[in-house]
Amino acid sequence: MLGKKSVRYITIIAATLSILWLLSFGWAIQDYYATGATDDVVKKQDSSQKTVKKNHMFTVVALGDSLTRGTGDDSGKGYVGYVADELKERFNGNVVVQNLGINGQISSQLKKQVKQPNIQRQLADADIILLTIGANDLFQQGRTLENFDLATIKTIEDAFVENLTTIFTDIRKANPDASIFFVGLYNPFIEVDETGVTSPTVRDWNRTAEEVSSTIPRIVFVPTYDIFQLSVNDYLFTDKFHPNQQGYRLIADRIAPLIKWEGERK
Amino acid sequence: MNNLILNEMMKLVARKRLLVIGAIVGILVILFTFAQYKEVQTQREKLGSDDWRASLQQQIIDMQNRLGSSRISDDWREQIQVSVQQLQFYLDQDINPSEPGAVTFVRMFIENSSDLFIPLLIMIVASDLVSSEHTLGSVKLLLTRPVKRWRILLSKYITLLMATSLIVAMTGLLSYGLSGIVFGYHGWNAPIITGFLVDGGDVDTSSIRLISQWKFVLMDFGLVWFVAVVVGTLAFMLSVLIRSTAASMGVMLAALISGAILNNMVSSWESAKYLFMVNLKLTNYLNGVAPPITGMTLFSSMSVLLVWWAAALVLSFFVFTRQDVY
Numbered sequence: 368m369l370g371k372k373s374v375r376y377i378t379i380i381a382a383t384l385s386i387l388w389l390l391s392f393g394w395a396i397q398d399y400y401a402t403g404a405t406d407d408v409v410k411k412q413d414s415s416q417k418t419v420k421k422n423h424m425f426t427v428v429a430l431g432d433s434l435t436r437g438t439g440d441d442s443g444k445g446y447v448g449y450v451a452d453e454l455k456e457r458f459n460g461n462v463v464v465q466n467l468g469i470n471g472q473i474s475s476q477l478k479k480q481v482k483q484p485n486i487q488r489q490l491a492d493a494d495i496i497l498l499t500i501g502a503n504d505l506f507q508q509g510r511t512l513e514n515f516d517l518a519t520i521k522t523i524e525d526a527f528v529e530n531l532t533t534i535f536t537d538i539r540k541a542n543p544d545a546s547i548f549f550v551g552l553y554n555p556f557i558e559v560d561e562t563g564v565t566s567p568t569v570r571d572w573n574r575t576a577e578e579v580s581s582t583i584p585r586i587v588f589v590p591t592y593d594i595f596q597l598s599v600n601d602y603l604f605t606d607k608f609h610p611n612q613q614g615y616r617l618i619a620d621r622i623a624p625l626i627k628w629e630g631e632r633k
Numbered sequence: 634m635n636n637l638i639l640n641e642m643m644k645l646v647a648r649k650r651l652l653v654i655g656a657i658v659g660i661l662v663i664l665f666t667f668a669q670y671k672e673v674q675t676q677r678e679k680l681g682s683d684d685w686r687a688s689l690q691q692q693i694i695d696m697q698n699r700l701g702s703s704r705i706s707d708d709w710r711e712q713i714q715v716s717v718q719q720l721q722f723y724l725d726q727d728i729n730p731s732e733p734g735a736v737t738f739v740r741m742f743i744e745n746s747s748d749l750f751i752p753l754l755i756m757i758v759a760s761d762l763v764s765s766e767h768t769l770g771s772v773k774l775l776l777t778r779p780v781k782r783w784r785i786l787l788s789k790y791i792t793l794l795m796a797t798s799l800i801v802a803m804t805g806l807l808s809y810g811l812s813g814i815v816f817g818y819h820g821w822n823a824p825i826i827t828g829f830l831v832d833g834g835d836v837d838t839s840s841i842r843l844i845s846q847w848k849f850v851l852m853d854f855g856l857v858w859f860v861a862v863v864v865g866t867l868a869f870m871l872s873v874l875i876r877s878t879a880a881s882m883g884v885m886l887a888a889l890i891s892g893a894i895l896n897n898m899v900s901s902w903e904s905a906k907y908l909f910m911v912n913l914k915l916t917n918y919l920n921g922v923a924p925p926i927t928g929m930t931l932f933s934s935m936s937v938l939l940v941w942w943a944a945a946l947v948l949s950f951f952v953f954t955r956q957d958v959y
Contacts, residue, residue: 371643378642381795384802391855398827398844398852399918399931424682436698463680465687467694470701485686485724 424463425628426492427451430477430538431499434550434618435468439609446550446610447497449619450626458628465489473503474530481537490541495626499550500534501527505572509608512556515564524572528579535583547586548622551576553595555608589621637780637788638795645758645792654754654800658807661750665742666812673733685729693720708900711834715923718836719829726826732846734820735813740850742808744920747857748913749893751804752864756885758796759868761878762789763953768878772958782954790869790946797865801858821847829921836921849919856915863909863938864889870945873953896925906933909941 429435429447437445444452451464467486469476477500480486490496504527505511511520538547554560554569573592580586594617595602595610602614610618645651673683680687696717700710723730731737743751763786766772775785809818823846830837867888871881892910899905906912906926912934917924924934 371639374639374643374646377646377799378639378795381642381799384798385794388798388801388855388858391851392859393855395852395855395919396931396935433701463682465680465691467690469694469697483721483725485690489687489690 424461425454425458426494427454427462427464427497428489428493428495428545429464429466429468429497430481431468431497431550432472432477432503433468433470433609434499434502435466435497436470437466437468437615438470439604439606440612440615442612444615446615446618446622449616450497450623453619453623454626454628465493468499471503472500474500474527474534478530478533478537481534481541487537487541490538490545493542493545494628496538496542496545496547497550497622498534498547500531501572501576502552505552505569506555506608509556512560512565515562520568524575527572528575531576531579532582535579535586539583545585546626547580548625549576549580549586549588550618550622551588551590551592553591553599553610555595555599555603557596557599559607587625589618591618591621594618594621634784634788637784638791641788641792642795645796650758651796651799651803654757655803655807657754658804659811662742662808662811666738666815669738669812670815685731686724686727689720689724689730693717693724696720712923714834715829715831715836715921718838719826719921722829722836722838722841723826728824728826728843730826732820732823733816734823735809735816735818736820736846736850737823738812738816739805739808740846740853742812743805743850743853743857744916746804747853747860747916748896749889751801751857751861752889752913753886754800754804755797755861755865756868756882756889758800759793759865760872760882760885762793762869763872764876764878764881767876767958776958783950786873786950786953790866790949793865793869794862797861798858801854801861805854821845825849827919827921831921831923852919853916856919859935860913860915860938863942864913866942866945866949867909870949873949873956899925900927902926903928907937909938912937 427447427450433439435445435447437443437448440448442448445466445468447464447466447468451462455462467480467489469480472480481490504523505520511523535547551573552569554566556565560566569592573590577588580588595614600607602610602617604611604614676688677683680691696713699705700713700717705713720730731741761768766775776782778785824843825846826841827844827849828841830840864885868881868885871884872878875881875884888910892908892913895905895908895911896914899911903926906929911925912929914922915931915934918931918934924930
């Protein structure tokens with residue numbers, strides 16, 4: 368049993384706390400409604416951390432749309448995951464992947480994303496950069512096929528070329544050395560398209576994209592059209608748009624052997 | 634009156650309720666500290682660096698990907714949009730929204746426990762403050778004293794307020810003390826962004842400003858304490874009305890849990906904003922999290938809580954002074 372004295376102490380402490388909380392409560396209300404000034408005491412965190420510290424890890428930065436994200440792959444890895452798996456095996460696990468792909472992203476959105484200071488910082492750290500973009504520009508969730516019109520496609524393509532040039536320039540500005548692997552488009556509609564107009568369009572699109580890639584050093588255009596050309600349904604997910612696990616593996620098998628690193632142990 | 638309060642405090646302390654509550658808080662804090670620690674570790678492994686910017690960036694990307702899914706509801710979408718914009722703002726300002734350290738842990742812990750955990754703890758004390766006297770039969774002894782009944786009840790209510798303050802403080806101290814072992818006892822002056830104005834899925838950053846984390850934490854505590862007092866008062870009222878401790882606890886528990894569920898689904902039922910249990914997350918207003926029902930503000934939530942509080946208090950005193958005791 369506690370003595371009367373300690374009960375008295377506890378009571379006094381409790382009473383003091385009550386007053387403190389009541390005051391804090393009043394302060395919170397006051398502060399919320401009367402917009403005060405920024406606190407002078409607040410010091411920005413030291414930006415020393417910002418300086419690029421080159422670690423001993425091989426850094427892969429992946430940018431782009433749902434293909435980069437890996438949509439359609441049951442394991443969720445996508446081609447980025449499989450490339451990373453293979454690199455990990457070769458580089459003794461010293462591989463870091465930063466997957467910045469966003470589902471449904473189009474080139475104009477990627478252009479904005481690449482301009483963000485933090486993305487630039489991460490790009491600067493990269494040893495290689497993987498990129499998929501354009502499928503959503505061109506296919507517009509299948510709408511392009513429904514009302515096929517060459518003039519519309521031309522405008523889309525012109526805008527795409529412009530965005531892509533900016534994206535490449537910005538990536539190069541952030542990181543002058545890293546190889547960029549730019550994955551081309553395949554035609555997911557190759558079998559459902561009776562008129563046969565989509566295939567020439569996709570091929571033409573890829574040619575243009577490859578041309579743009581060649582204007583900037585160390586960009587590797589990785590074709591995927593041929594992978595899906597003959598048996599598209601074997602390599603597509605049930606949405607008939609994204610690759611399935613096998614499809615992603617095949618894409619990854621194209622990219623992984625091209626990647627070299629001086630840290631690699633022979 | 635002083636002696637009455639001291640007497641009630643004596644009962645509170647002698648029943649060791651506060652110690653039990655302290656133990657509960659301590660165990661939970663240890664659990665969460667461990668969980669947090671594990672999460673930081675896996676994050677580090679996944680991203681290959683302990684740079685918070687990379688992990689924040691990944692968080693933003695993950696949210697943006699969730700936005701792309703067609704299966705999510707409009708409210709949820711708006712909520713994510715708001716979070717994305719806020720996190721992006723932190724990133725652009727080069728401020729870590731969760732600067733590692735015990736103070737950040739305290740802030741997160743108190744914010745997340747404000748609508749359910751702290752009220753539950755208060756309930757442990759409040760629910761049987763009066764009803765236990767009935768169960769034990771000691772109410773007759775108490776009421777035969779030459780003291781007015783309202784004075785007895787008031788002394789009990791003041792004790793409840795004291796207990797609430799103690800519990801809130803104890804939660805803060807325990808979470809600071811225990812998490813600091815792992816995360817370090819720093820972060821008092823880390824900058825926190827406040828003043829986000831949320832309108833639907835958009836965030837207005839025109840009136841935002843930076844404040845030190847210790848100020849923010851103190852404000853959080855003030856709001857959490859207020860919520861705890863209101864919930865405690867309601868439990869207190871039930872304890873007067875229902876003479877069985879178990880029953881009054883059950884009713885209160887049901888109300889609190891229904892509030893937690895309602896918060897996720899009331900957006901289309903507008904008059905639900907007059908229920909006390911959807912208004913418990915006051916700290917969200919400071920953080921710029923969209924309220925469960927559009928149109929709710931800090932002021933409106935506070936008013937609703939105040940009305941419930943006053944009604945509960947009036948009813949408790951009215952009933953207790955007139956009740957037949959047998």
